[in-house]
Amino acid sequence: MISVAFLSTPGLMDPLEPLLRRELPGLTCASWPEEASREAELAVCWKPQAGALAAMPNLKLIHSIAAGVDNILADPSVPDRPVCRIVDPDISVAMTEFVLWSTLYFHRDFDRVIDNARTGAWHRYAQRAPQDTRVGILGLGTLGTDAARRLVDLGFSVSAWSRSAKTADGIRTFSGAAALDAFLGEVDILVSLLPLTPSTLGLLNAERLSRLPKGAALVLCSRGEHLIADDLVALLRTGHLRGAVLDVFEREPLPADHPLWREPGVLVTPHMAAIASWMVIAQQIAENVRRLKRGEPLLNAVDRARGY
Structure with a gap:
């Protein structure tokens, strides 16, 4: 049976080990940097230490425990071995729920109502029809497409941008770097669902966020590294942007003393938009181990090359 090494922050994968052992009887496990982990054939990773994968001579498969693999591929020393990610069918449902909630948070003025409630201010805002709120989805993969379709079902005016040309019923689509500014200029609520790649690192900076119409809002539930947080704060303070729901950050957990917690207009959520279940993670890793052994x-x- 194959040997596995867990490469993550200490304790993170404790729930995964017994589930993997159940799926793969006879599995041997170790955690980096234990000596046995260096001889493992399978690396199960979340933000592995730089150089760790290159130090595993028997490695046959590198497996993320999430949909993203940017935390693995960021290390230039990662050896030329297959890399796989997790696709949990329930992730799409959970992410769509989060996007719908975040859209309604701004569309129905809950951000303003919550602020008013802190001071006892009774103020009702004029309700807008969904079609009068333009929601833009950055990234039209599985997650972005599902969220966009549900927003269309609710009557919102929906557009989407992707790196390569894509189409979806009821959604105005843009593609390629040349179309990004035009896309941003027509968005009241921008939802980022992009993968993190070298081309999307720092994409949400002052130049691009300022392309949004005055009073627009940001929903970030992809990767924290997409956003230049200081640029967002500057645009919030000038009043160009209305607010932001931020679920992901460069450093997680976000330190309790980080100023984003207290920045007016910003709502911080603890990377909760969509979380794969440990059971699904174990099952998909185990299936890939079986496929690897069968040469499938x-x-x-x-x-x-694409990063996802």
């Missing part, structure tokens, strides 16, 4: 195509294999 792997589930959710990553195109390392």
Whole structure:
């Protein structure tokens, strides 16, 4: 049976080990940097230490425990081995719920009502029809497409931007770097669902966020590294942007003394938009181990050139 090494912050994968052992009887496990982990054939990762994967000579498969693999591929020393990610069918449902809630948070003025409640201010805002709120989705993959379709079902005016050309019923689509500014200029609520790649790192900076119409809001539930937080804060303080729901950050957990917690207009949530279940993670890793042994195509294999 294959040997596995867990590469993550201490304790993070404790729930995964017994589930993997149940799926793969006879599995041997170790955690980095234990000596046995260096001889493992399978690396199960979340933000592995730089250079760790390169120090595993028997490595046959690298597996993320999430949909994203940017935390693995950021290390230039990662060896040329298959990399796989997790695709939990319930993730799409959970992410869509979060996007719908965040959209309604701004569309129905809950952000303003909550602020008013702190001071006992009774003020009702004029209700807008959904079609009068323009929601823009950055990233039209599985998650972005599902969220966009549900927003269309609710009557919102929905557009989407993706790196390559895509189409979806009821959604105005934009593609390529040349179309990004035009897309941003027509968005009242911007939802980021992009993967993190070298081309999307720092994408949400002052130049691009300022392309949004005055009074627009941001919903970030992709990767914290997409956003230049200081640029967002500056645009909030000038009044160009209305607010932001931020679920992901460069450093997690977000330190309790971080100023974003107290920045007016910003709502911080603890990377809760969509979380894969440990059971699904164990099942998909185990299936890929079986496929690897049989020489079959792997589930959710990553195109390392694209980064996802």
